[in-house]
Amino acid sequence: MNIRAAASPDISGKDRPRLILASGSPRRRELLAQIGLVPDMIDPADIDETPLKDELPPAHATRLSREKAAIVAARHAGAVVLAADTVVGLGRRILPKADDADTARRCLALLQGRRHRVYTGVALVGADGRCWNRVVESQVIFRTLSPAEIDQYIATGDWKGKAGGYAIQGLASLFVRQMGGSYSNVVGLPLTEVSGMLRAAGIDALALAAAAVRTSVAD
Numbered sequence: 001m002n003i004r005a006a007a008s009p010d011i012s013g014k015d016r017p018r019l020i021l022a023s024g025s026p027r028r029r030e031l032l033a034q035i036g037l038v039p040d041m042i043d044p045a046d047i048d049e050t051p052l053k054d055e056l057p058p059a060h061a062t063r064l065s066r067e068k069a070a071i072v073a074a075r076h077a078g079a080v081v082l083a084a085d086t087v088v089g090l091g092r093r094i095l096p097k098a099d100d101a102d103t104a105r106r107c108l109a110l111l112q113g114r115r116h117r118v119y120t121g122v123a124l125v126g127a128d129g130r131c132w133n134r135v136v137e138s139q140v141i142f143r144t145l146s147p148a149e150i151d152q153y154i155a156t157g158d159w160k161g162k163a164g165g166y167a168i169q170g171l172a173s174l175f176v177r178q179m180g181g182s183y184s185n186v187v188g189l190p191l192t193e194v195s196g197m198l199r200a201a202g203i204d205a206l207a208l209a210a211a212a213v214r215t216s217v218a219d
């Protein structure tokens, strides 16, 4: 018996289920590309992301990721659908996604000189309709920022569309004194957890990458 073939019938990738990324975030696309996965389609859910009354940051990220996945899965029967939501939490408080300079400035004034948490809720719907859900927490401590430094950062526009008004993968890396937990989680997709969920749904990023290397060497 060919044990490897029996254990990994999908190793070539040709039989893997279609993967739909239910997100308009370029960061999530880039993070998936980092582990060799190119979604077959990008289909953002575009839902109302207003927090519920007294909703805590991890519960908010979990709820929104589930809603995004469910809406998009209903449009793509038989596909694997991946959705996520990233939230910056300061204690019990949810900081907004910065769509204008004033919001970003207010967020940075709150975040400077202290610790906050970043939660990404991840929801996956399998080709057979099974659902997986996780929320991953990272901790970030910003150094003290002067009002002039906040103004300089605002002028770069790097905060646009980012939860909490900053992007750790950009200039805001200059503000990070300390970080705990998953870095990719802060950027928008906790890759270790996501790859485990995808594997459970029949998409094994590491096996696909290894198979691709073997194929190119054989060519």
Ligand SMILES: Cc1cn([C@H]2C[C@H](O)[C@@H](COP(=O)(O)OP(=O)(O)OP(=O)(O)O)O2)c(=O)[nH]c1=O
Pocket: 022, 023, 024, 025, 026, 027, 028, 044, 045, 046, 049, 084, 085, 086, 087, 088, 097, 118, 161, 162, 163, 164, 166, 167, 168, 169, 186, 187, 188
């Ligand atoms: C904290 C932080 C967030 N972000 C981004 C990740 C997300 O794109 C965004 C949080 O908003 P989200 O609502 O999670 O995602 P989105 O609106 O960009 O896309 P979609 O809802 O279609 O999935 O903030 C960074 O890029 N870097 C960071 O350091």
